[in-house]
Amino acid sequence: MSVWDNTFAISIVPILLKGLWLTIQITLVGFVISLVVGLVVAVIRYLKIPIISPLATFYVSFVRGTPLLVQAYVAFYVLPLLGVTFDALPTGIVVIGLNYSAYTAEVYRAGIEQLHKGQWEAAKALSLPRWRTWVRIVIPQAVRPIIPVLGNYLIMMFKDSAILSSITIIELLGSALSIGSSYYRYLEPITIIGLMYLAISFPCSLLIKKLERRFVPQH
Secondary structure (H helix, E strand, C coil), X not given: CCCCCHHXXXXXXXXXXXXXXXXXXXXXXXXXXXXXXXXXXXXXXXXXXXXXXXXXXXXXXXXXXXXXXXXXXXXXXXXXXXXXXXXXXXXXXXXXXXXXXXXXXXXXXXXXXXXXXXXXXXXXXXXCCHHHHHHHHHHHHHHHHHHHHHHHHHXXXXXXXXXXXXXXXXXXXXXXXXXXXXXXCCHHHHHXXXXXXXXXXXXXXXXXXXXXXXXXXXX
């Protein structure tokens, strides 16, 4: 039976911190991808453009209907068989970003559809170009109430990034597994990374609750 070793636990913290930093980088870059792609997909679906809008709807359904792990495996292990090869890190970032873009697209769409039609009519009365209507009126008002939901997705992405260890990315979980296999000790590294995930996720969840009280109208 394994017994906790303080000396060993302290010695592996610097390695795990490097993994944590990589996890944070993956999360932030992936989240930016999800926000940008999700917004584009949401707008395309809302505009109901022939052929393109149905494709966007299919994209959302397909991505949400398949596990992130399967998507990561396909991108890293299957696509190279077809001649499409990328390094593990950019592959993981793009995969997790595109995966979450399907979810943020739905959140954006809900925010856009909740916008009062009077806003559209006012923009039309002012003869504003369509792009300016979206950039100056629609998107700012649609995004404000969904900020807490997007924040929750950010926390979920931070935790789901652990899945990318399956495609050889040495992020937080990958670092712990590497240490465990090298020293045949998993108790300390797995426990420490669990605390690290909690140390970041819990304060962020409290912040999201504050944002929800501030941005979401109370009925």
